Amino acid sequence: MHSSICFIGAGNMAQSLIGGLIASGYDKQKISATDPTESQRNSVTQTFGIQCFADNAQAINQADIVVLAVKPQTLESVCESISDSVQTNTPLIISVAAGIRSDDINRWLGGQTAIVRTMPNTPALIQTGATGLFANSFVTTEQQSQAEHILRAAGITVWVDEEAKLDAVTALSGSGPAYYFLFMEAMEQTAQQLGLDEKTAHLLALQTALGSAKMALESHLDCATLRKNVTSPNGTTERAIQSFENAGLREIVENAMKAAQNRAVELADELGGKA
């Protein structure tokens, strides 16, 4: 039998996870969500057929698992508003918030709380997500498997042995879908400049991204070798790759990912206690 899960905050990330769970066969009756915005609650109920509530503390009373899916800036006040119920009912807490450390969440919830801090990504919606997980010292082995089971319904899962590594996961797979969307946007725009219509440019850009990722996942070859296999000497790809390398693409990626990681640390320092 499925555990009952309540999502606090029914925005983009919660909806991706809810969609992934339902697609994997999770019992809808066991999933609920809260959100202060009425239109958001109605839309989530309509899309997923789950119950939504306005009152966080009331909604989590029956929950075995509470997923904190609000913005990092809202997390402290949300935790304080549910701390009495958490202390009484002792659900497993799963946080998806970027940056915010489990020690801070534990303190805001009143202490001694089992918390699995995670960093999922929005492709969870189509069960192609990637999630990093870290368990604090109050999490039992059984709760660890429960958290993994839930996130696995939405894609692959990877446990990290140090909490700080979740900030690297954030910079890679948490924010990563946006990097690929940006790249696909840019490829589509340029393809139109080169003479393709919008629909054709869109389809070819997306199928190319999908094919490349699927091929790399299924291949025994590394990404550098797969790239070289596309690059004929003195051919078209070589010119494009030279153009990327000359423009410093590797450094651009390095700077962007380090900026994301730094922001995760900054968020934790700004909104929680200093590490």
Ligand SMILES: NC(=O)C1=CN([C@@H]2O[C@H](COP(=O)(O)OP(=O)(O)OC[C@H]3O[C@@H](n4cnc5c(N)ncnc54)[C@H](O)[C@@H]3O)[C@@H](O)[C@H]2O)C=CC1
């Ligand atoms: N969007 C993404 O790709 C990812 C987001 N995250 C994390 O997920 C969390 C949520 O992000 P998004 O879903 O993108 O934001 P969002 O803004 O789409 O969703 C947050 C939801 O929380 C609701 N909310 C605000 N105050 C609330 C309260 N007091 N009680 C209950 N709900 C409340 C808002 O109305 C909104 O619907 C963040 O902490 C973020 O770091 C993690 C991984 C990826």
Ligand SMILES: O=C(O)[C@@H]1CCC=N1
């Ligand atoms: O941009 C953000 O802060 C969140 C965390 C990872 C993806 N979106």
